């Protein structure tokens with residue numbers, strides 16, 4: 001066990017969901033020392049899921065998605081440094097260097113720097129070409145699509161791309177989604193269920209084209225004109241959203257000596273291998289004991305619930321390892337969960353999906369509301385629900401307990417019998 005003798009100053013880098021939850025947990029657990037929260041964005045910390053949903057739709061304004069109210073932040077007694085980016089970490093001197101030329105030293109550190117959108121190779125910088133991760137990205141895309149006349153092309157049929165497609169289609173825009181893989185949502189849901197879930201797009205007039213190669217984005221006079229495909233054709237576009245996944249924000253740690261492998265490599269306690277330093281959220285990779293001996297244990301999860309839970313767990317373990325208030329260090333073991341809203345479909349997924357899973361639809365039908373089990377080697381691995389909320393959460397305990405496929409089928413039968 002790592003021991004940090006005395007904690008007086010804890011620094012949290014990354015002022016979003018995982019970072020804010022870490023700060024809250026430190027106070028809830030009775031830490032009375034100084035906490036400095038450092039965030040590269042200027043905005044007061046806000047919630048990202050609405051950026052592609054209610055905020056993009058124009059139904060909600062930025063104030064509505066703040067993570068906490070002013071009074072709540074005040075009660076945490078933080079030294080809040082917003083609009084300031086960490087540029088380097090020295091674990092020997094326990095120093096974080098900032099881009100305003102200053103540096104802060106810490107006794108304990110939580111890294112929660114999240115992830116940023118990947119870009120296409122040679123992606124041009126043109127008016128109308130956007131990514132979506134931040135409030136300013138969302139407001140830009142909202143302005144570009146506000147009057148409902150834009151021809152919008154989405155590159156990448158992942159969750160962000162399809163949520164944007166649904167939201168701007170509902171505002172009246174004509175929407176084309178381009179995907180290189182043979183089916184949408186493959187990475188999250190596999191081929192068959194990805195196609196089933198995305199069928200809501202065709203029903204709502206989104207043109208979804210899979211198996212197409214994007215050769216490049218074109219423009220004239222600084223504005224985008226379209227997306228050139230591998231076959232030479234042009235998809236004429238006023239707005240292009242590049243939604244091809246995210247990469248963890250770890251560049252600033254390049255010289256830190258921490259192990260970086262598509263994320264900051266942590267142990268089961270979310271410790272990065274240096275006493276007193278922890279990571280949480282989209283930037284963290286850790287062995288998730290819930291899949292021990294069955295699936296790849298080591299994972300990085302890019303979902304809201306995970307970021308919130310890991311922020312809290314990293315804070316608790318940091319305090320516990322320092323001998324604070326008789327807290328116990330505990331491994332972070334969690335069944336991954338996410339949701340997505342597309343048109344009137346509420347998609348929920350718990351557990352994990354792989355391309356080779358056996359899939360069994362146990363409720364509803366795949367052209368509307370339905371629920372399905374994912375299994376592997378005689379074990380339950382995941383559960384998908386489309387507008388079937390009551391059919392998903394009951395499996396959480398089964399997944400946590402490593403339930404067999406037969407137990408899962410029995411549970412599914414019991415749920416649908418009522």
Ligand code: FAD
Pocket residue numbers: 013014015016017018019038039040041047048049050051052084085086087112113114115116132133134160249252280281282283301302303304305307337338339340341
């Ligand atoms: P982030 O939210 O990425 O925050 C990291 C913060 O650290 C950022 O503010 C960043 O500016 C800052 N930072 C980065 N580098 C530095 C540095 N060097 N110094 C200082 N600060 C730095 N998940 C779901 O489960 N369901 C959904 O429906 C859903 N919808 C989403 C919709 C959108 C449009 C997006 C973008 C995400 C969505 N997510 C959803 C994912 C969810 O929002 C993320 O998993 C979550 O935000 C991760 O939180 P985080 O705190 O780990 O990282």
